[in-house]
Amino acid sequence: MAFSPYKGIYWLGVALFAALLVAGVVLSIGQSGHPPDLTTNFVLDAIDDGVARGDFTEATARLRMAAVIHPQPPLLVKLVEVAEKAGDRESQVFALRKLTSMRLTEDPQAYLKLASLLLTDPARTAADLPEIEDLLRESLGRNPRNAMAHNNLAVALLYQGKREEAARHFAEALRLDPSLDSARRGLEQTRRPS
Amino acid sequence: MSRAATASQAAAVSLPPGAALRGKMFVNPLFDYMLIGGGFSLVVSAALIARGGASIVSTGLIPYIVFVSTMAHFASSTVRLYSKPGAFRSLPFLTMGLPLVSLVVLLVAIRFAGQLGPHMQSLYLTWSPYHYAAQAYGLAVMYSYRSGCALSPTNKKLLWWVAMSPFFYAFLFSSSSGARWLLPDAWFANAGLVQPMAALQWVLRIVVFSSPLVFLVRVWQSDRSWFPVIGVVLLFSNGIWWLVLSPLDAFVWATIFHGIQYMAIVIIFHMREQMLQPQNTRGPVFHAVKFYGLSLVLGYGLFRVLPLAFTTVGFDLVETFFLVTAAINIHHFVVDAFIWRLKPTDGNRAIVREGSPVAA
Numbered sequence: 001m002a003f004s005p006y007k008g009i010y011w012l013g014v015a016l017f018a019a020l021l022v023a024g025v026v027l028s029i030g031q032s033g034h035p036p037d038l039t040t041n042f043v044l045d046a047i048d049d050g051v052a053r054g055d056f057t058e059a060t061a062r063l064r065m066a067a068v069i070h071p072q073p074p075l076l077v078k079l080v081e082v083a084e085k086a087g088d089r090e091s092q093v094f095a096l097r098k099l100t101s102m103r104l105t106e107d108p109q110a111y112l113k114l115a116s117l118l119l120t121d122p123a124r125t126a127a128d129l130p131e132i133e134d135l136l137r138e139s140l141g142r143n144p145r146n147a148m149a150h151n152n153l154a155v156a157l158l159y160q161g162k163r164e165e166a167a168r169h170f171a172e173a174l175r176l177d178p179s180l181d182s183a184r185r186g187l188e189q190t191r192r193p194s
Numbered sequence: 195m196s197r198a199a200t201a202s203q204a205a206a207v208s209l210p211p212g213a214a215l216r217g218k219m220f221v222n223p224l225f226d227y228m229l230i231g232g233g234f235s236l237v238v239s240a241a242l243i244a245r246g247g248a249s250i251v252s253t254g255l256i257p258y259i260v261f262v263s264t265m266a267h268f269a270s271s272t273v274r275l276y277s278k279p280g281a282f283r284s285l286p287f288l289t290m291g292l293p294l295v296s297l298v299v300l301l302v303a304i305r306f307a308g309q310l311g312p313h314m315q316s317l318y319l320t321w322s323p324y325h326y327a328a329q330a331y332g333l334a335v336m337y338s339y340r341s342g343c344a345l346s347p348t349n350k351k352l353l354w355w356v357a358m359s360p361f362f363y364a365f366l367f368s369s370s371s372g373a374r375w376l377l378p379d380a381w382f383a384n385a386g387l388v389q390p391m392a393a394l395q396w397v398l399r400i401v402v403f404s405s406p407l408v409f410l411v412r413v414w415q416s417d418r419s420w421f422p423v424i425g426v427v428l429l430f431s432n433g434i435w436w437l438v439l440s441p442l443d444a445f446v447w448a449t450i451f452h453g454i455q456y457m458a459i460v461i462i463f464h465m466r467e468q469m470l471q472p473q474n475t476r477g478p479v480f481h482a483v484k485f486y487g488l489s490l491v492l493g494y495g496l497f498r499v500l501p502l503a504f505t506t507v508g509f510d511l512v513e514t515f516f517l518v519t520a521a522i523n524i525h526h527f528v529v530d531a532f533i534w535r536l537k538p539t540d541g542n543r544a545i546v547r548e549g550s551p552v553a554a
Binding site for chain 2: 021024071104
């Protein structure tokens with residue numbers, strides 16, 4: 001190899017690679033009996049370990065990183081679940097936004113859940129309402145018989161001053177679920193003079 | 195393996211029509227059609243479809259299948275690179291510069307996983323279907339050449355488009371790579387595009403599965419020469435992997451089948467290359483077993499040990515596993531683009547031509 005200007009680089013690469021492999025072998029001794037595995041399974045195993053220990057914050061952080069690198073529906077759905085347990089609203093919104101904005105899911109609950117999180121966000125502004133309205137319409141497009149989606153759409157419409165349409169959706173929510181007090185109160189509100 | 199195409203220069207047809215249509219085998223029809231041609235994958239795919247996507251082997255067994263096929267296959271291109279006679283001289287950057295460059299890029303990507311990780315992952319996922327399609331094309335050209343079917347330049351171009359059609363499909367319709375990586379999310383949220391994209395999806399499905407047969411007929415009509423059926427099976431199998439198996443969680447199966455196909459052909463090339471060495475004193479089985487054994491060990495080291503190593507310097511398991519996998523894939527794609535080249539002085543050419551019809 002005396003002919004090559006790459007000789008030094010080559011041996012540096014070999015040395016670095018060998019050092020990493022030795023470190024990895026030392027670590028893997030502690031994992032003897034662990035079978036060769038699929039990459040994503042290994043990652044999910046690590047996350048599940050955190051969930052099993054009840055460390056939802058660590059599991060959420062790992063899932064969030066996994067979902068940032070590889071935004072696949074199973075990882076995003078799992079992130080929504082674990083982040084909910086960790087009380088991490090921002091990670092839930094991140095995962096649901098990915099799922100809905102890229103149409104990676106047809107689950108109406110994903111659209112409803114994101115809209116509900118945004119609607120109840122203390123930092124919500126008037127500028128967020130059209131997005132929330134769109135999400136709820138997407139959810140109802142997939143399942144028009146969800147009383148909560150009608151109720152929340154009515155709330156979003158009411159905040160935007162669209163009282164007549166809001167009243168129709170509050171009424172529909174009540175028709176689907178007569179026990180939904182928030183829809184009853186909302187309907188009454190639309191009948192009051194503004 | 196697309197560079198194999200460079201070898202498909204005129205070769206006169208001297209095989210009888212039946213043999214030419216079947217194709218000139220490397221080992222025997224069962225081995226070539228089932229393992230290299232992808233026939234085995236068609237049988238497994240049919241079983242998967244018949245079972246509605248339910249697993250046909252126990253879930254616990256799949257990691258081991260992945261280990262002996264997929265992981266070994268990724269490592270085997272590196273083993274081949276370093277065992278190829280004269281590789282250090284003919285490919286100095288690839289053999290000596292690329293390993294360090296790869297490690298540095300990987301390290302930077304892991305350090306800035308939040309920013310660079312998604313792009314590295316998407317690059318690998320976008321490149322994968324292209325790599326598979328290029329392999330199908332290269333093998334189809336190789337069989338065509340061996341079988342005495344001299345493809346005209348036009349037909350070679352056409353074959354490339356036929357082979358690439360599953361890649362175009364994957365590029366457009368993958369959920370986290372290809373077009374979804376390169377275009378903004380808002381583009382996919384556009385409800386007006388849902389129907390045209392669904393129509394395009396159907397058109398591409400028809401093209402992927404009909405074009406290999408159409409190509410066979412066209413070659414016969416234009417060149418009065420039989421494009422070997424194993425070439426059609428190769429193209430068809432790749433279409434099945436990307437189009438039919440996708441909803442059945444087939445990324446795993448596609449990589450397994452691709453790995454089996456690759457291991458079969460790379461071992462044949464390595465074995466024959468070693469047998470042609472003047473100083474060789476071993477038999478073909480020794481070379482095959484040694485090559486596969488080295489690929490298995492390196493595969494385990496790369497996929498299982500290397501990611502753990504990065505955790506010793508403080509990186510988390512999640513980013514290291516994802517990005518090491520992506521880096522191994524990308525390194526494999528780059529190495530593969532060079533080691534299958536068929537320059538006139540390259541040993542690959544002699545192996546492809548071995549036993550093939552010669553110009554009159």
